[in-house]
Amino acid sequence: MSCPDCITHQIGSSAFADALDASHRPEDLPLAGSIELTLNCNLRCRHCYIRYPGAADNEMDTAQVKRILDKLADAGVLFLLMTGGDVLVRPDFRELYLYAKQKGFLVTIYTNATLVDEAMADFLVEHPPRRIEITIYGHSEETYNYVTHKPFAFDRFREGIRLLMERDLPVFFKTMVLKSNRHEFEAIKSWVEDELKKPFRYDAIVNPRLNGDQDVLEERITPEEVARLQYDTDDESARFDRLRTLADQAPEDPRLFKCGAGIKTFHVDPRGMMHPCMMWRHTPYNLLTGTIDGWKDHVRNLRSMESPEDTACRSCSNRMACGNCAATSFLEAGEAGRNLDYYCAINKEREKLMDFRMFAV
């Protein structure tokens, strides 16, 4: 998972969201954040970045999660993503979800949908979320069950979707493009857009597991495939060109965090640890015992950090368009801010696509 799967997109663009954003002061906690209720899941996906021994140890109980929600609500957070693992494996999911709604959060739920039954679908009709986002792991039964390592997962996934869709709940779809399901990408996209008539988005870059294990990178598609899937449009080429020109005219950028981590988003994990985003986890702040003011100091310190002096990313022409960030480089190279071959190769492919389009005009 990378930024496309984080929470910034779910706020969307609307007069309401734009007005809120404009009145939001930089010293406030971000309007949108995420809370991971558990790292447990009923599936065992090949690419899953949170599936490793001990990942789900020492998770918060009901009262502790409520304490976190109280702190976030008091600090003015409005858009809250509840994610996992799968949130529906928590026996107290309904209680926590209702508590969040009572606190006034506009809640988005991420789920694989395989645990949605009639009762859960009816519950969500009675207490509707702002969005329900479902990840699709394959179009055929064979691929879906292969990716998720569960023989009956596909049927349950399709049934969960049917139950949510027939109740007209606000369901959105996305997929993670993997070596194991790449051949079904077009079929997944067409099923969502043409048959279900729903918006669709996808992420094509697999990251290492949060404990640093890199075996999941086996599921990465090639840099050329990433570039062709994500960036092969006139708009993307123009954007890439613009960002390259800007980067060439700008001085070297020593900042480690060039994104909105901590100022546009935050993430709370199942142990009550707060992070600037979902992928950066190695400077945890304990929000169970700490305060929002303490967190803000923590973020200020984090965001003043600099990348290594000898990293190619500081002066690279592609740095403003590149998906490599502090979190991805730490996970993959063990050093935040370090350049990564895979991302460099993706950007080289983008350059080729851009050149090709320019010559074609």
Ligand code: SF4
């Ligand atoms: S559904 Fe999500 S959390 Fe569960 S195993 Fe798959 S990727 Fe991991």
Ligand code: SF4
């Ligand atoms: S990872 Fe490579 S392409 Fe991306 S900013 Fe660093 S040097 Fe440039």
